[in-house]
Amino acid sequence: MTQRSLNAPIGAVTFDLDFTLWDLNGVLQHAEAVCQGLLEQHYPAVAARFDSQGLRTLRDGIAAERPDIAHDVTALRRAGLRRAGEVSGYRGAALDTLVEEAFEVFLEARHAVRLYPDTLPLLRALHGRLPIGAITNGNAEIARVGLQGYFDFSLSAVDLGAAKPSHLVFETAAVRAGVAPERIIHIGDDVHSDVYGAATSGLQAVWLNRDDAGWPDDVPDVPHTRVDSLAGLEGMLLGLIRESV
Template identity: 80%
Template sequence: MTRRTLQAPIAAVTFDLDFTLWDLDGVLPHAEAVCHGLLEQHYPAVTQHVGAEGMRELRNQIAAERPDIAHDVTALRRAGLRRAGELAGYAGPILDTLVEEAFDVFLEARHAVRLYPDTLAMLRALQGRVRVGAITNGNADIARIGLDAYFDFALSAVDLGAAKPSHLVFDTAAGRAGVAAGQIVHVGDDVHSDVYGAAANGMQAVWLNRDNAAWPGDVPDVPHTPVSSLAELEGMLLGLIRESM
């Protein structure tokens, strides 16, 4: 594992969202249970034909059939709901309504996340000092969680048509930040999507490794800075930001 010390100048910091700024443990199963409850109450034929595991299998099938939307978790979930509704005999406007109602309750529950204790302190420390961006492969919305005031921009695979570690994602982030890739620090918990992706695209990569995990053998080694908390990283960044001014 190749460790790298962060280098000035730093003009922007970008963050992954799920498991980086907040804990997602249990959130998606809860959101899926909420969605299932709505279907059970208003569209019972769906839950009689397709259970929770069946819904996941449908999404996997659709991802295999439709590689053009495999990166788009929103499109996949909507498509899974639509196919489940069709299998249960729904069609036309009622099927459209089913998809919208079920997805809306899922999405609302999906945003019931718990911020890590060091998240707000980090964002407040960076606010106004550097450009701050969010980059997610999921469908989390920082505005729904009340964090949008801390960010200058947000990018998602849903909107971009590509997911990390694609160069398109990181090139777009550099463009939105308005600075060279080497002056951007990207922070994330996922070794492949975030750390490898950022480093391979010229950014300074930070691996947020809260659980002291080992570097996975199936991911190429890239220079990066490992930290165990955002608080640890906050101290590093504040010193470098002062050097950059």
């Protein structure tokens, strides 16, 4: 691994969301169970044909058929619900209502996350000192978690039509932050999407490696800074901010 030190001046900080600011373990499974419960109660014909695993298989098939939306987890989930409804006999307004109701209960439950203990202290320390952005490949919404007050902008694959590690994502972040890419520090847990994507787009990449994992063999080595907690990163960033004034 090619480790590097973070360099001043910095002009913005961006964060991945899932498994970076909060723990997602078990959350999606819970949200899918909540969605299945709604289907069993209000749309029993669908529930009789598709359990949670059946809906996942349906989405996988749609992703293979529709590479244009494969990056968009919201579009895939809606498309899966729509197809499940269609094959179960729903049409027109009834089908539209099924999709909206089922997706909304899933999305609400999907945001029942637990923030890591070091998340709020870091966000509070950075707030107001420089632009802070959120960048996600999922459909997490910072407002649903109550963090919108700490962020100046938020980008998602759903909105951009592209997902990390695409250069488009990080280039858009630089435009939204109003600074050159090399002055942005991006923090994330995913080696491919976050670290490789940010580094090859010219940002300073930080790998948040809470579990002391090894660098995967299938991802090219790129310069990055490795930390095992956001608490350890807080002092680094505050020092860089002071140097950047």
